[in-house]
Amino acid sequence: MILSDDILNIKKILAQAEVSYETDIDLQKFSYFCSGGIAKLIVYPKNFDELRLFIEYMCSKKFEFKVIGDTSNLLFLDDLTYGVFLSLKYFSEIQYNAEAGVIRAQAGAGLPLLSRKALLWSITGFENFEGIPGTIGGGIFMNAGAYGPEIKDCLIKVYGIQSTGEPFELTTDEMQFAYRESFISKNSGKYIITHADFIARRGETQRIFDRMELLHAKRHKYQDFLYPTLGTLFAGTEIYSAIGRNDKKYTMMLKILERLWFSKKIRRERPMNKRKLNDFVCRYFGWNFDIKPFSDKTMNCLTNRGQHTDKFIEYIELLRAHLPETARLENEIIQDNLYVDQ
Ligand SMILES: Cc1cc2nc3c(=O)[nH]c(=O)nc-3n(C[C@H](O)[C@H](O)[C@H](O)COP(=O)(O)OP(=O)(O)OC[C@H]3O[C@@H](n4cnc5c(N)ncnc54)[C@H](O)[C@@H]3O)c2cc1C
Numbered sequence: 001m002i003l004s005d006d007i008l009n010i011k012k013i014l015a016q017a018e019v020s021y022e023t024d025i026d027l028q029k030f031s032y033f034c035s036g037g038i039a040k041l042i043v044y045p046k047n048f049d050e051l052r053l054f055i056e057y058m059c060s061k062k063f064e065f066k067v068i069g070d071t072s073n074l075l076f077l078d079d080l081t082y083g084v085f086l087s088l089k090y091f092s093e094i095q096y097n098a099e100a101g102v103i104r105a106q107a108g109a110g111l112p113l114l115s116r117k118a119l120l121w122s123i124t125g126f127e128n129f130e131g132i133p134g135t136i137g138g139g140i141f142m143n144a145g146a147y148g149p150e151i152k153d154c155l156i157k158v159y160g161i162q163s164t165g166e167p168f169e170l171t172t173d174e175m176q177f178a179y180r181e182s183f184i185s186k187n188s189g190k191y192i193i194t195h196a197d198f199i200a201r202r203g204e205t206q207r208i209f210d211r212m213e214l215l216h217a218k219r220h221k222y223q224d225f226l227y228p229t230l231g232t233l234f235a236g237t238e239i240y241s242a243i244g245r246n247d248k249k250y251t252m253m254l255k256i257l258e259r260l261w262f263s264k265k266i267r268r269e270r271p272m273n274k275r276k277l278n279d280f281v282c283r284y285f286g287w288n289f290d291i292k293p294f295s296d297k298t299m300n301c302l303t304n305r306g307q308h309t310d311k312f313i314e315y316i317e318l319l320r321a322h323l324p325e326t327a328r329l330e331n332e333i334i335q336d337n338l339y340v341d342q
Pocket of ligand 1: 068192223232
């Protein structure tokens with residue numbers, strides 16, 4: 001929690017040091033999911049010195065703040081006024097050192113850009129990240145991945161600064177990566193990633209291109225591109241079967257309907273659409289929504305059709321009540337880092 005006077009003091013320090021910032025940001029316009037109230041302050045350091053100055057000041061005053069990437073995994077709530085966010089959007093360089101066989105990427109650069117630069121340099125291992133929205137920092141934080149490969153598979157070292165102001169370096173082993181998890185996500189708020197080194201393995205340009213093109217097309221088939229969305233809600237969970245796992249009748253009907261509606265012969269190259277299946281699930285469990293909170297392509301993904309964020313929380317709780325306890329919420333609901341007007 002941060003007070004209005006604290007914000008004034010932070011702004012004074014930032015202005016003196018000529019660090020860029022924005023105030024009173026409407027998160028519905030700013031965030032990837034187009035949700036949320038107001039953020040009082042977003043700070044945009046342009047280099048390591050500015051970043052360090054900001055962090056050391058916040059640490060000395062014990063002020064709370066949260067680092068953000070492209071916010072593609074964050075659910076900001078409509079009724080909340082948030083305090084201070086740190087954005088590394090100016091940490092956006094990606095460089096290739098052919099002699100060392102290393103790509104060094106700054107935390108604010110996009111994963112799709114990293115993937116495309118790797119294609120230009122004929123480097124393989126980054127093809128699968130082309131369609132993951134988000135930054136290098138956000139991707140490393142949660143060990144992003146798609147179709148098998150994850151960030152950890154091509155990472156050498158992560159660099160950054162702790163919330164205490166101390167620099168840090170962590171090797172892939174020290175990052176303790178697991179499925180959509182890392183040492184940094186387990187210690188959320190304590191480590192700010194500034195850049196990372198990746199293995200640059202030479203590949204055949206055409207093969208890299210073909211793989212990226214294929215995965216790009218696949219993604220358009222099963223991912224909502226029209227309404228604002230977040231990534232998968234419950235990571236690694238096949239929610240259609242999991243929500244009715246103890247109900248034999250539901251399980252049997254689901255199997256038949258999936259065969260019927262999603263047979264490759266019928267569907268061929270049409271975009272994946274699970275509307276009928278979603279309708280069946282809602283009817284079966286007696287779920288009614290004035291406006292659907294999930295994607296027509298999968299119920300395991302929030303879709304913003306303009307409703308209040310309370311409706312998304314209700315939907316998440318509804319799913320949680322039906323899913324096994326082991327199902328882990330992958331989207332991050334931002335409920336702290338709040339602002340208080342004195
Ligand atoms: C349409 C869509 C498709 C997606 N597909 C995939 C997919 O295929 N695979 C996948 O893994 N994910 C996927 N996601 C989820 C998400 O995009 C990724 O996980 C992405 O890596 C999040 O990055 P971000 O920059 O948006 O992070 P944010 O959402 O801004 O932040 C996520 C977390 O990372 C932390 N963080 C961000 N930057 C830093 C930093 N520099 N230092 C320390 N911590 C930091 C934040 O504090 C926050 O806790 C998808 C999301 C969407 C909307």
